[in-house]
Amino acid sequence: MTITSAQPDRFEIWRERLSGSVASITITFIIVMAVGLLWVGPRFVSTSNIGIIGSFLVVPLIVGACAGFALLAGVVDLSIGSMVGFASALFAIQIAGGMDPWIAAPLTLLACVAMGAINALAIVHFGADAIAATLGMLTALRGMTWVITGIGGASGAIFAFHPGLFGMANSRVLGLPVLFLLAIVLSLIAAGVVTKTRLGRHVQAVGGDDKAAARAGIPVARVRTFALLLSAFGAGVAGIVFVAQLGSAARATGFGLEFQVYAALMIGGYSILRGGVGNPVGGMLGLLVVAGVSNIIELKAISPYYTNIIVGALLLGAVLLDRLRGGDPYE
């Protein structure tokens, strides 16, 4: 009798644990790891392979950690991919002109934050639709990137190899890229801010119900402005990292990155249209899951044309899981 009464409690505890937003992506992540280990073998989790995946993930991780705040605050920022391209072009043209990276980097970040401020002005202070406003910024930044890269010559690229930057961007600790480890730490710090601080709770509250948040005395406009500035700042940092890693910037840099990042964030539990939902750890795991799936396909020499099908299926699965665990229906 005692046993039978204890079983439902334990079941209930596990059901609750597994229904959390981060729990479902954690399970997906573990499944991907297991599939990779069983199908590809130990080299799937070799330091070399994780290093390759990690190097590639630095930019999306930084962008995702910062743009996630905008999503949480209920203002999707579609300009992040173009912002990365803009930042990379601006940073590269300064480096190519012989400027010290330590001067070029803050100037680049300042320009990106200024662009983010324009987003914030349009959305927060003039009440523009976030999708429309940031779509406009996406287009404008893409144009600016083309103008800047045009200065670099006919190749459509700016070659800005800097040995010090390149060495820093590609340095490793225990076989893993330092920048990847830092990007992981950044995601964990973001998660800490979201879940443990008053600022994080304010961001979630504003995204969840801005009117209720305002009634509770939360400065909605200030919180959303902060989120949009942070999103732009993160994209700026990512653009600089991109140049440091590749030694160049191109017109295509950042093209489509917004879809790559937001797809992964949604797989990780965020919602594009519903603020207040998601956790940076979930977003990080979403990016790792997508990268892990792509890597399995690559290492098994399966046609790369299947990758998008699988990522799309994962995204649909994440949406379904979100509904099953009680997320709001699409309104």
Add this chain to the structure above:
Amino acid sequence: MGHKTYGAATSAGALAFGLVLGFGAPAAAQDDGFTLGMMVGGNPCCEWMKSQGDVARALAEARGWNYMELSNNNDPATALRNAQILVQEGADAAIQFNGQPSSNPAIAQVMNAAGVPIVTYDIAQEGMYFVGIDNLGAGIAGGEGLGALVRDEWDCNPDLVVSAEGAAAGIVNEWRTGGMRTGLRNICPEIPDERWVSFESQGDAAVGLPAARDLLAAHPEAVRIAVVGLNDGGVLSLIQAAEQLGRADEVMGWGQDGAFITGDNVNPALKGSVFYFLESYAVNAIRDVIEPIAAGDAPPVRWEAGDPASQVQGCPVTAEEPATVPDMEERVRLLLEAPAGTTAYDLFCPNR
């Protein structure tokens, strides 16, 4: 909060578990036989990008080699990651088409450091074997083809000469469109400078359409319009814009690459093109570079476009001539049935 804390702890644990497992695990490589890695361009614009991989795969498998294909997704960072994966997986040689060559110096560094020889198509990079078309020569040939038509039909007096650019292709765009303008001037040197205009087509008929419409709107008086371009798609964007505006009666275009000059629905204003037979590049790369490497007799790395490791021959054709040229799918099939080393130029060029 409890859920999130638990989830975060679990995920951090899972990540740590994975990383711990990885330490010490070897980055195992394919060690049985010769492995050819292929990095396809990955731009969804063009059937030929996929066909380049299909032909390389078939030729590699016919030789008993291992074959690993990755897509660059038209993204420079992905291309660099792919190069790292090929090195990790023990590729003995690699081929790439990288439409975003800004990462080529980094890729060359990775491959050269690992001692993996790499062939690159059409966009030259120091440290990589160059296999490709003579873009400037192909451009001049196409321009002279269109010039002959402009001379015969318009007495070298067009209202406008439009160049459909694709700046993202970098120097390749400069060579092709610049070559076409040079070729046209060779035949019709008297066309005044103010009649030469250009627009950004991005090498795609649909993408370039709005810019092409804008250009035509800015030149309402132009009737006889000659069009050159980076490729057939770019030229078609201007032709289709003229059709939308009811101004296509006297438009003559001449493209590059031959992508839209075969089949049953060739646009009548597309008067000619230059076939590159892009699907066939792997024949050149494997015959002239990869096979010698596999045999232990690596050729010297000739990386400059002017002194290529293997030259692909362009095939200028008028719109009437490609009727005998099969479509891409059929060309790939026939190419793979042909004796080893036979190129699509050998099989299909009407003017060879």
